[in-house]
Amino acid sequence: MSEHVRFELEAGVGLVTLDRPEALNALNDGILAGLEEAFLALGREPSVRAVILTGAGKAFVAGADIKAMAGLSPLEARAFAQRGQRIFNLIEDHPHPVIAAVNGFALGGGLELAMACDIRIASEAAKAGQPEVNLGVIPGFGGTQRLARIVGRSRAKYLLFTGEVISAQRGLELGIFNEVTAPDLLLPRCRELAALIARKAPLAVSHCKHAVNEGTDLPLGDGLSIEAELFAQTFATADQKEGMQAFIEKRPAQFIGR
Numbered sequence: 001m002s003e004h005v006r007f008e009l010e011a012g013v014g015l016v017t018l019d020r021p022e023a024l025n026a027l028n029d030g031i032l033a034g035l036e037e038a039f040l041a042l043g044r045e046p047s048v049r050a051v052i053l054t055g056a057g058k059a060f061v062a063g064a065d066i067k068a069m070a071g072l073s074p075l076e077a078r079a080f081a082q083r084g085q086r087i088f089n090l091i092e093d094h095p096h097p098v099i100a101a102v103n104g105f106a107l108g109g110g111l112e113l114a115m116a117c118d119i120r121i122a123s124e125a126a127k128a129g130q131p132e133v134n135l136g137v138i139p140g141f142g143g144t145q146r147l148a149r150i151v152g153r154s155r156a157k158y159l160l161f162t163g164e165v166i167s168a169q170r171g172l173e174l175g176i177f178n179e180v181t182a183p184d185l186l187l188p189r190c191r192e193l194a195a196l197i198a199r200k201a202p203l204a205v206s207h208c209k210h211a212v213n214e215g216t217d218l219p220l221g222d223g224l225s226i227e228a229e230l231f232a233q234t235f236a237t238a239d240q241k242e243g244m245q246a247f248i249e250k251r252p253a254q255f256i257g258r
């Protein structure tokens with residue numbers, strides 16, 4: 001595990017903390033490797049129901065490491081972008097919901113990382129943006145694609161062309177953030193949300209994620225086919241029987257994840 005990424009697992013909720021505060025958690029090789037390792041490990045752990053990703057110190061992530069990127073050749077830059085994209089895809093495709101607890105700066109690769117998560121809760125102290133044009137480059141870890149899918153093409157182009165750094169409140173208005181909390185309530189709120197999701201039928205939650213991720217980039221008919229298939233699969237689970245029986249018996253359901 002990278003010295004700059006910590007992770008813990010408690011009551012089915014994984015907490016991954018990027019811990020390179022002296023460089024505002026800028027993404028270098030070590031952090032990327034640690035992120036990959038943490039999410040692979042959590043993906044193998046059967047008790048996981050949800051994951052929270054956050055940053056130590058005053059930043060979530062202030063971007064890819066500019067000092068490490070400065071001397072890259074075009075070939076090396078492509079490889080770096082592809083590596084980051086592969087790791088962010090792993091987070092997006094993680095079987096369980098991933099909540100970004102955006103505690104501070106989420107700039108460049110930092111916003112791209114948050115956008116690879118399923119839900120983004122921001123502290124009032126958070127600032128977000130894609131400032132790559134100030135550096136003579138463009139986003140390389142999915143920013144042009146995921147931002148446009150989240151806020152729409154026109155708003156995404158505005159943020160990409162200007163490099164504007166926006167407040168948490170503006171991010172909420174644009175739909176980048178699901179909620180904004182007081183800084184000291186950020187982790188408690190994310191834990192509360194993760195615990196709420198953890199009480200639901202795990203396979204159903206996973207299938208919802210899968211259906212949205214796979215289906216929304218396809219024509220509606222293809223997305224609906226994916227939904228019908230996953231819906232059918234839930235009827236082969238013990239949790240479907242338990243969930244519906246519990247409703248009929250007017251008692252809380254006890255889900256087992258099968």
Ligand code: CO8
Pocket residue numbers: 022023024026062063064065066067068069077078080081084105107108109110131132135138139140141
């Ligand atoms: N990379 C490397 N080091 C960084 C970064 C970064 N992205 N951000 C901050 N740091 C370092 C600073 O250099 C400084 O280190 P030192 O103390 O050694 O000088 C330390 O972190 C603290 O930062 P500041 O002193 O600047 O802190 P401030 O509070 O004054 O400012 C800011 C905070 C506004 C966030 C400022 O640090 C900043 O503007 N950072 C850069 C933000 C940025 O432009 N991010 C986008 C980077 S590009 C990118 O992410 C592209 C992703 C895809 C690339 C893939 C293709 C190859």
